[in-house]
Amino acid sequence: MYETESLDSKLLLKWSKLLGYDFFRIYSQHLILFAPQDGVSFNRPTGKEKEKSKMPQFRKNIYTKELIDFILELLENEEKTKLQIINEYKIPKTTLYKWISKYKDLNT
Numbered sequence: 001m002y003e004t005e006s007l008d009s010k011l012l013l014k015w016s017k018l019l020g021y022d023f024f025r026i027y028s029q030h031l032i033l034f035a036p037q038d039g040v041s042f043n044r045p046t047g048k049e050k051e052k053s054k055m056p057q058f059r060k061n062i063y064t065k066e067l068i069d070f071i072l073e074l075l076e077n078e079e080k081t082k083l084q085i086i087n088e089y090k091i092p093k094t095t096l097y098k099w100i101s102k103y104k105d106l107n108t
Contacts, residue, residue, distance in 0.1 A: 012024070025064070029064060029066070029067060032063070032067065033067070033089060063091075063095075068099050068103065069103075071085055071089065071091065071096070071099065072099060072100070072103055072104075075100070082096060
């Protein structure tokens with residue numbers, strides 16, 4: 001199973017319960033980090049073709065503590081600048097500055 005390209009979600013859920021680890025969190029964090037930009041449209045209807053979807057809309061502003069720590073660690077180690085993080089990860093400027101002010105005392 002470790003070497004397979006994909007796993008059935010039912011099987012992954014069983015492994016998550018057995019090992020007590022949320023493997024789905026890894027996938028959802030990947031979706032948050034590497035979601036396409038807002039302006040990019042892939043096979044989306046335009047104009048009059050556009051209809052209201054019945055599917056749930058996933059919000060990109062669901063940031064986990066691990067993700068926040070990762071971003072702040074990049075800043076602290078000077079691996080990336082604030083502007084690079086805002087552009088590469090599409091994190092709003094205000095959100096990044098709130099994280100810095102909120103968590104800077106906790107990391108020191």
